[in-house]
Amino acid sequence: MEILVITGMSGAGKSQALNVLEDLGYYAMDNLPPALMPKFAEIASATNYFNKVCVVVDVRSGKFFDDFSASLNQLEEMNIDYKVMFLEAREDVVIKRYKELRRPHPLNQSIVEGYREETKILKEIKSRADYLIDTSELSNQQLKKAIRDILKVDKExxxxxxxxxxxxxxxxxxxxxxxxxxxxxxxxxxxxxxxxxxxxxxxxxxxxxxxxxxxxxxxxxxxxxxxxxxxxxxxxxxxxxxxxxxxxxxxxxxxxxxxxxxxxxxxxxxxxxxxxxxx
Structure with missing residues (x-):
């Protein structure tokens, strides 16, 4: 079974990426607490029903996000094949997107402070990413193409x-x-x-x-x-x-x-x- 872990900056397009992967036949789950990843992988593997799974794990998990690296290590110990896709965008782009959505940043009411705090928190996880996508200049259609190209998705x-x-x-x-x-x-x-x-x-x-x-x-x-x-x-x-x-x-x-x-x-x-x- 293949597991794709989607993470990255808030406002960088993780939800859109999840939708793309679901359309490509992945079983998709949003906002999974990191500590549950190994158990989720174990259950999914045991069913023999899923061969492609993608999950979004990000700072919305709060303190649970601290378990992210440990959970990835546990997947390796379980011999689970996983890849990490990290999405990011420039600060000015994220600010503009949040203003359009009129929603607060998950870490702070101030979008700027939340963005900068999140950058520090995600530094280690970013270094472990297999795929890195900067969505600053990408439309939704271009993001779809970027994901298909990265995963080498066949036309069919x-x-x-x-x-x-x-x-x-x-x-x-x-x-x-x-x-x-x-x-x-x-x-x-x-x-x-x-x-x-x-x-x-x-x-x-x-x-x-x-x-x-x-x-x-x-x-x-x-x-x-x-x-x-x-x-x-x-x-x-x-x-x-x-x-x-x-x-x-x-x-x-x-x-x-x-x-x-x-x-x-x-x-x-x-x-x-x-x-x-x-x-």
Missing amino acids: DALKISITSFGFKYGILQDADLVFDVRFLPNPYYLEDLKPLDGENEETKKYVMGFEVTREFIAKCVDMLTFLIPNYLKEGKTVLVVGFGCTGGFHRSVVIANEVGRILKALGNNVTVTHRDKG
Whole structure:
């Protein structure tokens, strides 16, 4: 099991980092008292359910934070594989962020005094960090990219693509980022033998895929998606929902969703295909 310990300066973006890692499949826990880390690691290891865990440990723990170094030493004694990611930001940047949030610093009502006190407290932990990220000039999207780059996250883990077929007669796919209307394709509904057979059936698929217009549409669609995917990744997107709709969501959209999903998977993407209205 891999444990990533996120720590660092208050206002440096630890919560955003935790969200990024949760999207990447880590079991995430915020504000864990350091003394509980070894026990938490022991429980997580014993379950065989988690293979990636991330926890935020910082000065919000108060006096419990004094146990941080000792807890890391204990993880080493337990042969637990862990890494420490330390986030920091310049004093002027942290002051600006706290003023925007209108919240007090966890160590002091004065942001400046709290920042300087925290710098001293975290000096030893910073020296033990495996990864150091200065977020002073980073947007949330840039922080996501920095974390993915540090952890060498593969494309299929960074962006989850959900492809769903649906029927327009039952309403458009509400959570879609991209919707393709495939009602222009020849409809198996009007063929007596194919009408009762959904798009998962080989005969239905053979009919829909037998037209040049279908194959050309799929090629153009895949070409567009392969262009968009790296650009969505660059902007920090973690989930892409693509909808293919036909009249009832039973024939054409099912065939197209399956075929586009198959091709994107073969290209190394993390793809799931579902059919909302197939029944």
